Amino acid sequence: MNWGPSRWDGAEGVGRPLALVGPTASGKTSVTLALADLVQPLEAVAADSMTVYRHMNVGTATPSLAERALVPHHLIDLVDADEEFSVARFQRAANEAFDDIATRSAHVVVVGGTGLYHQALIDHLSLPGRYPDVALQLEADAAGESDVKALHARLAGLDPTAAARIQPTNRRRVIRALEVTLGSGRPFSSFGPGLEAYPPSPFVLVGLRLGRDVTARRVEKRFMAMMDAGLLDEVRALLDRPQPMSRTAAQALGYRELAEHLRGERTLDNAVSTAIVRTRQFAVRQERWFRRDPRLTWVDGEADAATVASAAHRVWTDAKKWGGPGASGR
Incomplete structure (x- = not known):
């Protein structure tokens, strides 16, 4: 289109x-x-x-x-x-x-x-794809607030650009960014400028x-x-x-x-x-x-x-x- x-x-x-x-x-x-x-x-x-x-x-x-x-x-x-x-x-x-x-x-x-x-x-x-098996494992790993922060630290090591855009306590977005990064083999941030861009x-x-x-x-x-x-x-x-x-x-x-x-x-x-x-x-x-x-x-x-x-x-x-x-x- x-x-x-x-x-x-x-x-x-x-x-x-x-x-x-x-x-x-x-x-x-x-x-x-x-x-x-x-x-x-x-x-x-x-x-x-x-x-x-x-x-x-x-x-x-x-x-x-x-x-x-x-x-x-x-x-x-x-x-x-x-x-x-x-x-x-x-x-x-x-x-x-x-x-x-x-x-x-x-x-x-x-x-x-x-x-x-x-x-x-x-x-x-x-929009990146979905990786349900990866997401299920990350959901299990994010039982508490400290676990979410640990996942955010993991994301920071793999995709510092995405991690900088996401609050360490935002469970849903941290899991989604890691799901894509791990599932696709590409940094989550590589799929576009992010939601903060207004072209x-x-x-x-x-x-x-x-x-x-x-x-x-x-x-x-x-x-x-x-x-x-x-x-x-x-x-x-x-x-x-x-x-x-x-x-x-x-x-x-x-x-x-x-x-x-x-x-x-x-x-x-x-x-x-x-x-x-x-x-x-x-x-x-x-x-x-x-x-x-x-x-x-x-x-x-x-x-x-x-x-x-x-x-x-x-x-x-x-x-x-x-x-x-x-x-x-x-």
Whole structure:
């Protein structure tokens, strides 16, 4: 695929795609639907690590069938909850979706809050493979915090560049870097400049800016609405399936805590309150991730969806007029 701007400009003036980001519960889906009143035809590509799973629609706030009738969404309900789904697999599926959308000369908005999926797509990251046997051994070696630090020291000896980019206590990233380094025989850092590089992109990048207190209130309100919509029953149905949930799916916010309740490990009230706290913490991490990207133009996400969509549309339209390979970091 040609990832330069000409990949999009040739489609009857459709121009550059929009990437709309923001923390969970920031209203990205509502804004996307409101954009359809300003841009037609419009199709969305979901950059979300959980909406790819079937039978997990309530707790992942997957756009409804009615919403998808207004704006077609790609990369939703791709796999069952017992399957692992990798960033590389997402990237391939997104490429196929873009090729499909281009045949209809439709405008594209990438919408989602999974930072790594988002960046893998807009920066066309070179992604290393998976080495499950190596990963399993490293997981076993990283039982405690001191063990993770020891693995980080091992990584520093094999790939000092990667080790310098990763906190010694970041268990997941230390294990992943060592998995690739040991499994591929190549330093993890050799696969690209890393997530701290922000090269020119054919995408127009817009972020929804909200106060953390506003996000916290929205998180709680949305989670309680999910409970009213049957989230507990959705989790129960997943646990009753013959195949267990994959490691990734089982860690989904809300599902993990409610599953613990159903196994008798938490009261329902404790599961709900814990899920809300963890989701708020996740929203803060999302915000920090996106804040690092200087290419993003931020708009006020606290207004109604139509107003936010108009602001995002102005940024998008201006960027098409400017041309050039990257979005402004205004």
